[in-house]
Structures are given as C-alpha cells and as structure tokens.
Amino acid sequence: MNSNNAQTPPSGGRGASTLFDKIWDAHVVSTVDGGPTQLYIDRHFCHEVTSPQAFNGLRTRGLKVFRPDKTTLTADHNTPTINQDQPVNDPISRNQLDIFARNAVEFNLPLYFPLGHIKNGVVHIIGPENGFTQPGMTIVCGDSHTSTHGAFGAVAFGIGTSEVEMVLATQCVLQSRPKTMLITFNGKLGKGVTAKDLALYMISKLTTGGATGYFVEYAGEAIRNLSMEERMTVCNLSIEMGARGGLIAPDQTTFDYVEGREYAPKDEEWETKLAYWKTLKTEEKATFDKELVFDAADIQPMITYGTNPGMGMGITDSIPTLDEVDEAGRISFQKSLEYMGFQPGEKLEGKQIDYVFLGSCTNGRIEDFRVFANFVKGKKKADNLIVWLVPGSWMVEKQIREEGLLEILTEAGFALRQPGCSACLAMNDDKVPAGKYAVSTSNRNFEGRQGPGARTILAGPLVAAAAAVTGKITDPRN
Amino acid sequence: MGKYITFTSSVVPLPIENIDTDQIIPARFLKATNKDGFGDNLFADWRYNKDGSPKLDFVLNNPTFGGTILVAGKNFGSGSSREHAAWAIDGYGFKAVVSSFFADIFQNNALNNGVLPVVVSADFLAEVFASVNSNPKATLTINLQNQTITSNATGKSETFTINTYKKECLLNGLDDIDYLLSKKEQIEAYEKLIK
Numbered sequence: 001m002n003s004n005n006a007q008t009p010p011s012g013g014r015g016a017s018t019l020f021d022k023i024w025d026a027h028v029v030s031t032v033d034g035g036p037t038q039l040y041i042d043r044h045f046c047h048e049v050t051s052p053q054a055f056n057g058l059r060t061r062g063l064k065v066f067r068p069d070k071t072t073l074t075a076d077h078n079t080p081t082i083n084q085d086q087p088v089n090d091p092i093s094r095n096q097l098d099i100f101a102r103n104a105v106e107f108n109l110p111l112y113f114p115l116g117h118i119k120n121g122v123v124h125i126i127g128p129e130n131g132f133t134q135p136g137m138t139i140v141c142g143d144s145h146t147s148t149h150g151a152f153g154a155v156a157f158g159i160g161t162s163e164v165e166m167v168l169a170t171q172c173v174l175q176s177r178p179k180t181m182l183i184t185f186n187g188k189l190g191k192g193v194t195a196k197d198l199a200l201y202m203i204s205k206l207t208t209g210g211a212t213g214y215f216v217e218y219a220g221e222a223i224r225n226l227s228m229e230e231r232m233t234v235c236n237l238s239i240e241m242g243a244r245g246g247l248i249a250p251d252q253t254t255f256d257y258v259e260g261r262e263y264a265p266k267d268e269e270w271e272t273k274l275a276y277w278k279t280l281k282t283e284e285k286a287t288f289d290k291e292l293v294f295d296a297a298d299i300q301p302m303i304t305y306g307t308n309p310g311m312g313m314g315i316t317d318s319i320p321t322l323d324e325v326d327e328a329g330r331i332s333f334q335k336s337l338e339y340m341g342f343q344p345g346e347k348l349e350g351k352q353i354d355y356v357f358l359g360s361c362t363n364g365r366i367e368d369f370r371v372f373a374n375f376v377k378g379k380k381k382a383d384n385l386i387v388w389l390v391p392g393s394w395m396v397e398k399q400i401r402e403e404g405l406l407e408i409l410t411e412a413g414f415a416l417r418q419p420g421c422s423a424c425l426a427m428n429d430d431k432v433p434a435g436k437y438a439v440s441t442s443n444r445n446f447e448g449r450q451g452p453g454a455r456t457i458l459a460g461p462l463v464a465a466a467a468a469v470t471g472k473i474t475d476p477r478n
Numbered sequence: 479m480g481k482y483i484t485f486t487s488s489v490v491p492l493p494i495e496n497i498d499t500d501q502i503i504p505a506r507f508l509k510a511t512n513k514d515g516f517g518d519n520l521f522a523d524w525r526y527n528k529d530g531s532p533k534l535d536f537v538l539n540n541p542t543f544g545g546t547i548l549v550a551g552k553n554f555g556s557g558s559s560r561e562h563a564a565w566a567i568d569g570y571g572f573k574a575v576v577s578s579f580f581a582d583i584f585q586n587n588a589l590n591n592g593v594l595p596v597v598v599s600a601d602f603l604a605e606v607f608a609s610v611n612s613n614p615k616a617t618l619t620i621n622l623q624n625q626t627i628t629s630n631a632t633g634k635s636e637t638f639t640i641n642t643y644k645k646e647c648l649l650n651g652l653d654d655i656d657y658l659l660s661k662k663e664q665i666e667a668y669e670k671l672i673k
Contacts, residue, residue, distance in 0.1 A: 163586065
C-alpha cells in the first residue's frame with residue numbers, strides 16, 4: 001500500500017495536508033534541483049492516438065515498457081461506432097489501430113483491449129468500471145480528460161506523448177507541483193439539474209482558463225450527494241477550466257463502487273487498502289491556495305452558446321450583450337458568436353437543432369443512458385433530427401440491454417451505436433456537418449470539434465433527451 | 479531537439495484569446511503514427527478553405543507577416559493534451575510562442591519539443607500586437623540564458639520565468655527521459671518501499 005515516503009518533503013511547507021498533498025507526497029521519488037518533481041505513476045492508460053510516437057521513441061532508444069502490469073490499453077478515439085466486427089474502412093485509421101495492436105504485442109502488454117473486447121471502450125470509462133481506478137493512486141493518460149479518475153480521490157491528469165514515453169520507460173513523470181484550489185458546493189441541486197449542469201455552471205463562472213495551474217478538490221453537500229458516475233462527470237470537466245485535475249475525497253459511495261470490480265483489491269488486500277483510503281481526506285486545518293464557494297440551488301440546466309466550455313448559461317438565460325463582455329475579450333467573443341450563428345443578447349430556448357449526441361467520457365456511462373431513456377420513455381424522437389447514442393463501453397452497452405433501456409429507446413425511435421469517443425472529437429465518421437447545430441453531452445464546443453464548421457451546444461443528458469424529442473433547445477423541467 | 483540560445487525574429491501575430499489545441503491541429507490530423515508533417519496542417523481550419531486553397535485573410539497566408547515567433551492572445555493551447563499541437567508549431571518553424579497565459583499541458587508539451595513558451599505581461603503583449611500592426615517587420619529578441627524578451631520596436635524588455643531544469647534542458651538539448659532513465663535505481667527503491 002501507499003504510505004508516506006520517508007524521502008518525501010513535507011507538503012509544500014504547510015502543516016496540515018490537503019487530500020491532494022497526501023497523494024502527491026506519497027508518490028514523490030525525487031525532486032529535481034530548481035525543477036519539477038519526479039512522480040511515480042500507479043496506473044497508466046494508453047489509447048491509439050497519443051501513444052504510437054511514444055512507442056517509436058522506446059524503439060529508437062532500445063527500451064522496454066518498465067511496468068507492463070501498470071499499463072492498460074484501449075482503442076477508443078479513432079474507431080468506428082458501427083460494424084466494429086469488420087475491418088475499419090479508413091486505411092489511415094486502420095493503420096493506427098494495427099500499430100497499436102502491434103505495440104501491445106511487441107512490448108508484452110497483457111492489459112490490451114482492442115475493438116470488440118468486452119473491456120473495450122472509452123479509456124476513462126473502462127478504467128473505473130474494471131476497477132483499475134482506485135483511491136490514492138496517481139493516474140495518467142495521454143488525454144486531458146484523465147481528470148475523470150479524480151472522482152475516486154486519485155491524482156489523475158492528462159499528459160503529452162513525450163510524457164507517455166517517460167511513463168512507459170520509467171513509470172514516472174516529471175511534473176511541477178500545481179497550486180491547490182477548493183471548490184465547495186453547498187446545498188442541494190434542484191430537480192432536473194444534473195452533475196453536468198453543475199460543472200458547466202462552475203466553468204462559466206471560472207472561465208476556460210480560470211483554474212489553470214491548480215489542482216482542484218471538490219467538496220460540500222452537493223458533491224457528497226453525487227453518485228460515483230456523477231462525480232466522474234464533474235472531475236472530467238476540471239480540465240475545461242484549465243485545472244491540472246480535480247478530485248473528490250473517497251467515501252462510502254466510492255468504496256461501494258470499487259469493491260468487487262475485476263482489478264480492484266480483494267480479501268486481505270482490500271481491507272488494508274480500505275483502511276488507507278479512509279485516511280484520504282483534507283485535514284481540517286489545511287489551507288488551499290484558492291477557495292471558492294457556490295450554492296447548488298443557484299444552478300439551472302445549462303447550455304453553452306460559444307466556442308469554449310466557459311461560454312455557458314442557464315437554459316432560460318440570454319447570451320451576454322457586448323457591453324457585458326470585457327473589452328479585451330470582445331473580438332474573441334464576437335468571432336465565437338459569428339461561428340455559432342448567434343447574436344449577443346439572444347435567447348436560445350426553443351431554437352431548432354439538427355443533431356443530438358449522448359456519449360463520451362463525460363456522459364457516456366450507464367446512469368446517463370438511464371436519465372436519457374427515462375425521459376424519452378413513451379415519447380418519440382423528433383423528426384428530421386439525427387441522434388447518436390454512443391455507450392462509453394461494451395459493458396455499458398451490455399447494461400443498456402440487460403436493464404431494458406434498449407427497448408425503451410427503440411420504442412421511442414432511437415438506435416444505439418457501438419462504443420467509442422465518436423462525435424466528441426469526430427475523428428471517425430460521426431461528424432456533424434458544417435453549419436449544423438448539435439446538442440452534445442460531450443466536453444468541448446471548440447470550433448470544428450465535432451466536424452469542420454459544426455456548431456456544438458454542450459449540455460447534460462437530460463437537456464439532450466429533451467432536445468431529442470422536441471428537436472429544439474428545451475428546458476427539461478417543463 | 480536542437481540547442482537554443484538567443485535569437486531575433488519578426489513575428490506572426492494571432493491576437494485571439496483561448497486558442498485551443500483543436501484549432502492548432504484539428505483531430506482529424508491525429509491519425510499519423512510519427513511526428514512528421516504536422517506543420518502543414520497547423521491551424522488547418524483557419525488556414526485553408528474546404529478545397530484546400532489558402533484562406534487569404536488568415537495571417538499564415540499573409541506574406542506581410544513571417545518569422546519564427548508566434549504571438550498569440552491569452553490562454554494559448556487550452557483543451558486537449560495532444561502533443562501534435564507542439565509538433566505542428568515546431569514543424570511549421572516556430573521556435574517560440576509568446577502569450578500572456580498558456581494552458582498547462584500545452585506548456586509542458588512545447589518545452590518537451592524545444593518550442594519555448596514565453597509568458598509576458600498583458601501590457602507587453604498588447605504593445606507587441608500594436609507595434610506589429612504599425613510595422614509588420616518589427617522584431618522581438620528572446621534570450622533564454624538571461625530569460626529576457628525585448629521588443630526592438632519599443633525598446634521595452636521583460637524577464638520571463640522558466641524553471642532552471644527546463645532551461646538547462648533547452649540550452650543543452652537534453653530531455654526528461656535521459657534524466658528519468660538515470661534514476662532507475664531510485665525508482666526501484668521507491669517500488670520496494672510502497673510494496
């Protein structure tokens with residue numbers, strides 16, 4: 001088990017430790033003079049898009065993968081969401097997947113889950129559901145949404161491909177210690193308000209760069225009341241305000257989720273780990289570099305209107321007018337609205353849309369499908385609307401069938417696709433055409449993110465469900 | 479990754495805030511399995527029309543501007559962790575990116591590829607944009623050894639921060655893997671400790 005390391009310096013000179021400090025300090029191997037920390041990594045997730053150049057690097061240097069048992073691989077970013085049992089059509093994508101498979105073999109990596117494997121799916125979904133993700137761990141992946149795993153009380157963050165190579169070669173990365181931020185949500189979320197809305201609300205307050213340089217701990221009644229999957233949605237979006245990562249102290253909700261999963265500790269090891277995990281909380285006297293408090297009752301269902309996730313508003317609100325925007329940011333604001341085809345001051349409720357996407361590492365878990373199915377039950381999909389329902393993994397897909405959700409969805413006129421990142425980043429054929437509007441449960445509304453010229457409106461699974469049956473931006477509370 | 483000391487260059491101005499890595503290199507170009515050729519698709523959706531012809535109003539297609547320093551609005555490189563963004567900037571020929579604020583992961587990725595992210599004050603950044611606006615040939619001088627950036631149009635200079643270790647890496651053409659590989663014994667000792 002991870003215990004405090006004698007070589008470890010005290011937590012940034014502070015007396016009492018935050019949860020982040022405890023985990024970080026327990027993983028320090030060394031500190032470079034005048035430079036970063038050498039941090040040991042407990043779990044490394046790899047996918048096909050950001051790893052090939054790292055494996056090339058190992059090959060060039062004649063290196064092996066240092067700890068194959070701590071490396072989990074899944075193909076997800078550049079994969080089709082139909083006919084996965086057939087060869088991939090696009091030869092360049094197929095080549096990338098073939099190389100990924102060859103690397104897994106050449107470097108002796110047994111935890112490799114290719115297309116069609118029951119453990120295959122979006123990396124940040126299969127990690128937790130198979131029990132790879134555990135409290136107290138350091139977790140990295142060549143993907144910025146690695147922050148998702150922070151929901152378990154882990155220090156999890158995205159890295160670049162050079163760093164993927166470092167972890168493959170040495171199970172360590174060099175990182176500067178981030179500052180710490182505490183964000184507290186007091187009170188309870190209102191009816192029809194989801195974890196995604198909470199996150200979009202927070203990002204709209206902090207802006208897209210508002211937490212850059214910080215590692216965030218989420219706390220408060222509204223966070224404690226979230227399920228494990230909802231916590232993952234919140235932590236997932238930490239990066240969208242620039243945070244290095246976000247985490248939530250583990251509690252009974254966490255332990256209940258982890259227990260019994262395939263790669264989770266068992267028997268005696270479980271008891272030892274559990275005792276340690278229970279110590280993973282911020283001490284009362286610990287201080288953060290920054291603290292923010294929000295009231296959960298202030299949050300309504302959220303949508304975005306612009307081209308970064310910080311440009312969000314309540315579904316009944318209006319887009320800011322030019323006067324309400326900082327002068328320095330006005331050019332970017334106008335460019336953004338021009339791309340979206342919106343006017344300053346415009347209300348978006350009731351606006352016609354063309355596509356709905358339910359899925360991604362943000363909202364592709366079973367609870368998201370339950371929320372969506374529960375809303376559309378007995379209703380019909382809107383005409384002239386294309387709806388992509390993409391489970392985050394084959395295990396989620398299986399659950400959708402077993403719980404009878406597929407029948408509800410089919411009855412309402414929806415079809416299920418096969419797992420993958422899909423229209424979240426549109427590397428495959430799931431692209432929203434130029435100029436079309438998509439209500440999307442994914443994480444980024446950047447220009448071209450869902451296809452060149454695509455216009456993305458980020459929302460939670462409930463707003464997506466309401467849009468799917470009305471064909472318009474609709475307040476699901478009505 | 480070559481050695482890196484002092485250089486002077488005219489700049490390419492991109493006065494837009496929150497330029498994310500999907501703009502720097504769109505996802506559809508991430509299917510490659512090596513690091514070559516990304517420079518051709520740097521800012522692809524801003525740079526090219528659908529038919530592949532250049533969008534003449536985009537700064538990279540404007541022969542008035544050029545140089546090895548990209549100057550961008552605040553919060554440059556937000557979004558995805560794709561190192562392809564750094565490969566694209568490097569591949570195009572930029573040696574440094576100047577902004578008042580960088581996203582964390584991008585900053586690491588840039589440094590790991592010998593592209594220097596230079597953080598300047600908002601005022602300095604505004605003045606650089608203004609001087610390039612009035613004279614596209616205006617130059618900046620970046621001195622990594624002394625950690626200074628100078629606008630040769632205004633004569634104004636600022637110091638920038640970079641951690642000593644990363645600075646040494648850039649000055650000597652070393653990378654993090656060399657360092658980590660030299661720590662193998664300590665890593666194994668750490669693993670014994672946590673068992």
